[in-house]
Amino acid sequence: MPVDVDAEVLSNTRLSAEYCVIALRAPELATAIQPGQFVMVRATHGETPILRRPYSIFDLLRDPSGAPFGFTLLNKRVGVGSRLLYDAAPGARFCCLGPLGRPFSLVSSPVEAWMVAGGVGLAPFATLTEALAARGTPMRLFYGARSAADLFCLDRFEPFGVSLALTTEDGSLGERGRVVLPLERDLAAAPASREVMLYACGPEAMLAAVGRLAGRFGRPSELAMERQMGCGMGGCYSCVVRVRTADGGSRYARSCIEGPIFKGDDVLWE
Template sequence: MSRPVEPKLEAAEVRENRALGSGYHLLSLEAPEVAARAAAGHFLMLAPAPETGPSFDPLLPRPFSFLARDPAAGQVQLFFRTVGRGTRLLAAQPPGTRLRALGPLGRPWPDVPAEPALLVAGGVGMPPILDLATELAARGRAVEVFYGGRGACDLHLLDRFRATRASLTLATDDGSQGWRGRVTEPLEARLADGATGCLYACGPTPMLRAVARLGERYALPTYVSLEAPMACGIGVCRGCAVPARLGDGSGHDAPQSYRMVCVDGPVFEAGEVAW
């Protein structure tokens, strides 16, 4: 797995803050220091940075995976859904305001040569999957994307996925777009049809657990990007601990340990996680 890079604390300027509907937002930031270091799978911690001085509203920053990165322009893009006071405040920031950004953080997606790359996105877990799809496609890699949500209103930026020329399979719980059912169902059908390669997934924990089991069943390398509440992003607060499996080579699991999503992840080999 890749090692974390040195993060930078930067005053990032809002370039665009666009509402996409159903509470989803696209946030573009000018953050050249962060953009120059970031890779697909990294994340940053973000909070308002009032010009009047320190602010404790909200008290803690929020973690966001990168949707897109443009080092030449010094910009990054984020995608999020408003779910509480912190994200509502960020959604209300107009262009020209500055936000406090710390990043890039964590361990990014590994470079696994197995093809095709089978990418699975669920809901707001879409950003690091689109970022990875864009990067792999630009390098001429074969990419297949499986993107699911509760309904059609939860599937966004489909034009960007199609622009990568990756194969795109959509799924919704209510059948309003694409396959009716969970996104892991068309993935399982594809694997049963003989697909090989490498699995990459980000989304709700039940989806990631299902992808991990499929990867194990079909003996495919599988990587998951976990989501967890966190306060610092640098391993100090220990608030993002997740249970991990430590194999001892005997076919039995060693006593349970824990990993920090912010510094040991967010990307893990699926077999490392105690689902």
């Protein structure tokens, strides 16, 4: 059952002129949320913006006993709401409604988890990594961005033994080009006996490419679809994704309640 909490900003670490990691105290949410679920954040007590904005949970904050007491958001500043988050100071309070949506399904060894992140699409993979590590699942992260300065927070993944494949569009770190290039190469090289689950979050074109590669190589995939969300609770239909139906037709699914995680096979790309 979602809860609406008045979460205190504990810290706000600017990673660049666009990105920050904001830490919030919200034990009720931190103990309930699962990897892939999201929260609707209202970053102001004024009138603008009226609508909350959807955010993935990035890290869980834990006390010395290991109990979660809060979480962080990896925020990219793109407009009015994300700017409020970027500018927030410790002590500010944000209303956070969650947990919302369906989480990723968790695979276990011998199935390998291959995570594919584009830019701020890295956000849901830190908690997924923690959950998969607890099950002993072998993990890889394909992570792409424009340049080296936009590849953040690798320290969240390396301690869990995640094998990294980095790409940048300008070639300043890792392989030059889009993140789906090493993914395609490694899928082609992996024997069918090696079981792989693909998880992806990032720009729509990247998600479509991952979904198609998964289909071509016969691998299951789960895609975190990003839609503008007015309510996060199924009431406004601003967030729909076209999905296949069993009879070969299609329908629109509200990604805030049936997603944001969709099976790659189910999504119909416009």
